[in-house]
Amino acid sequence: MHNECGAFGMSNANKLATLQHELEQLRKENAHLRTELDNLRKKQSPTSLNTxxxxxxxxxxxxxxxxxxxxxxxxxxxxxxxxxxxxxxxxELKSHPKPLTLLYPDIMDYQAVQMRLEQAERRFYRCLVRSQSGAYRLQKWAYCRLPDGNILGIGYDIAEMDRPATDIVAADLEETRVQLLQQLIGDITHDLKTPLSIINTKVFLLEREPDASRRQIHATAIIEQVRRLTELIDNMMEMVRLDSQTNLKLERCNVHTLLLEIDEGLRNMAEEKRVGINLELNADNPYVRADPKELHRAFMNLIRNAISYTPENGSITVRTRSVNAHLVIMVEDTGIGISEDDIPHIFTRFFRADTARSSYTGGSGLGLSIVKRIIDMHHGEIDVQSAVGIGTTFTIKLASVYRHANAAD
Structure with missing residues (x-):
C-alpha cells in the first residue's frame, strides 16, 4: 500500500496543482458569467444567452x-x-432528491462529504465513490462555494477498489472525524461560555445586593440562563442520538394529527408572545410512512423556532397540501426573516444567522439541524424561503402512503 501511494505521489503532484489552479479559474469564470447573465437577461439578448x-x-x-x-x-x-x-x-442525479446517497451509500462517507460540501474548502480529499455498477472508485475531490450559494466540485480518478472500506481512505475518514470533534468542542465552548459568564456575574451581584426586588431580578436572570444551558445540552444529546440512530420505527402516520397535537402543546408559548398560530390542513391525504415520535420532534422544533423569531402580534400559518404522491407541509411566519447570505448555512450545526437573529432568542443553534436530520432520515426534502423584515417559510415534502395501507408495507 505504501509503495502504491509513493508511486502515485510524484506522478500526480503536478496534476493536483493543475486541478487546483483550474478550480480557482472556473470559480472566477462562473462568478463573472453569472454577473453577465443577470445583465443579459435584462437585455433579453438571445445571442448572449447562447454564449x-x-x-x-x-x-x-x-x-x-x-x-x-x-x-x-x-x-x-x-x-x-x-x-x-x-x-x-x-x-438520473437531477431527478433524485438525495443524489449523494447514490454515490456514498455508507453513512459515515455520506456525512463526511456533506461536511466538506458545507465547508467548501479548496482542498482535495480522498474518498470512495460508488459507481452505478456497484463498484467503488478511489477519487480526489475539492469544493468551493460560488457567489450564488451553489457548490462547485472538481476531482480526478485514482483507481477502482475491490471493496468499499480500504486502508487508503482510513486516514482521511479519521481526519474528518477529528475535524468534526474539534468543531463540536469549539462550538460547545462558545455556546456554554455566554450563559456561564452571565450566571457568574449575576451570582456575584446577588450575593452583594441588599434590595429584595433587585435580588429577585438577578435570580430570574440566573434561572433563564440555566434554562438556556439545559436546552443546549438536551439538543446536543438529541443530535448525538440521531447521528447514531440507523433504524426508524416506521408506521403509517397521520401528519394532521401530529400538527394538531403540536398546536395544542405550543399554544401557551405562542400566547405569551402574542403570536397567532393558524392551521390550514388541506391535504387530501395526510398519511406518510414515518416514525411518529421523530416526525413530531421535527415539526415541534420547526414551529417553536417560528414562534421564537416572530415578534409580538405576528402570526404563524401551518399549511398542508397533497402534490402528486407527496405531502407538502409549509410553516410560514411573519418574523424577522433570514438574510440571503445566511440561508445556505441555517441547517449547519450551531449556526445562528446574523447577530440580530441570534440575540433575538439566544437559541442553541441546533434546532434546525435536528429538523433537517430527521427529514433526511425519512428521505424527505426541506427548503426555505425568507426575506428580512417580512418572514420565513419552511417547506417539507414527504412521500405519501395510502390512507388504509398496512404499517408494515
Missing part, C-alpha cells in the same frame, strides 16, 4: 470530473467525464 449555454456545454465536456450542486446538495450539473467513469447520468 452561456455554450459555456455550460463546455463544462459538461471537461476531461476532469466536474459537478455543481445547490446548498441542499441537489445536482445541477454533472459532466460527461463523471458519467463515463461512474455510470450515473446527469438526468
Amino acid at each position: 452561456l449555454t455554450q459555456f455550460q456545454d463546455l463544462l459538461r465536456s471537461l476531461p476532469v470530473l466536474f459537478f455543481v450542486c445547490d446548498p441542499q446538495c441537489r445536482c445541477l450539473l454533472w459532466n460527461e467525464a463523471c458519467h463515463e467513469l461512474l455510470g450515473w447520468t446527469e438526468e
Whole structure:
C-alpha cells in the first residue's frame, strides 16, 4: 500500500496543482458569467444567452470530473467525464432528491462529504465513490462555494477498489472525524461560555445586593440562563442520538394529527408572545410512512423556532397540501426573516444567522439541524424561503402512503 501511494505521489503532484489552479479559474469564470447573465437577461439578448449555454456545454465536456450542486446538495450539473467513469447520468442525479446517497451509500462517507460540501474548502480529499455498477472508485475531490450559494466540485480518478472500506481512505475518514470533534468542542465552548459568564456575574451581584426586588431580578436572570444551558445540552444529546440512530420505527402516520397535537402543546408559548398560530390542513391525504415520535420532534422544533423569531402580534400559518404522491407541509411566519447570505448555512450545526437573529432568542443553534436530520432520515426534502423584515417559510415534502395501507408495507 505504501509503495502504491509513493508511486502515485510524484506522478500526480503536478496534476493536483493543475486541478487546483483550474478550480480557482472556473470559480472566477462562473462568478463573472453569472454577473453577465443577470445583465443579459435584462437585455433579453438571445445571442448572449447562447454564449452561456455554450459555456455550460463546455463544462459538461471537461476531461476532469466536474459537478455543481445547490446548498441542499441537489445536482445541477454533472459532466460527461463523471458519467463515463461512474455510470450515473446527469438526468438520473437531477431527478433524485438525495443524489449523494447514490454515490456514498455508507453513512459515515455520506456525512463526511456533506461536511466538506458545507465547508467548501479548496482542498482535495480522498474518498470512495460508488459507481452505478456497484463498484467503488478511489477519487480526489475539492469544493468551493460560488457567489450564488451553489457548490462547485472538481476531482480526478485514482483507481477502482475491490471493496468499499480500504486502508487508503482510513486516514482521511479519521481526519474528518477529528475535524468534526474539534468543531463540536469549539462550538460547545462558545455556546456554554455566554450563559456561564452571565450566571457568574449575576451570582456575584446577588450575593452583594441588599434590595429584595433587585435580588429577585438577578435570580430570574440566573434561572433563564440555566434554562438556556439545559436546552443546549438536551439538543446536543438529541443530535448525538440521531447521528447514531440507523433504524426508524416506521408506521403509517397521520401528519394532521401530529400538527394538531403540536398546536395544542405550543399554544401557551405562542400566547405569551402574542403570536397567532393558524392551521390550514388541506391535504387530501395526510398519511406518510414515518416514525411518529421523530416526525413530531421535527415539526415541534420547526414551529417553536417560528414562534421564537416572530415578534409580538405576528402570526404563524401551518399549511398542508397533497402534490402528486407527496405531502407538502409549509410553516410560514411573519418574523424577522433570514438574510440571503445566511440561508445556505441555517441547517449547519450551531449556526445562528446574523447577530440580530441570534440575540433575538439566544437559541442553541441546533434546532434546525435536528429538523433537517430527521427529514433526511425519512428521505424527505426541506427548503426555505425568507426575506428580512417580512418572514420565513419552511417547506417539507414527504412521500405519501395510502390512507388504509398496512404499517408494515
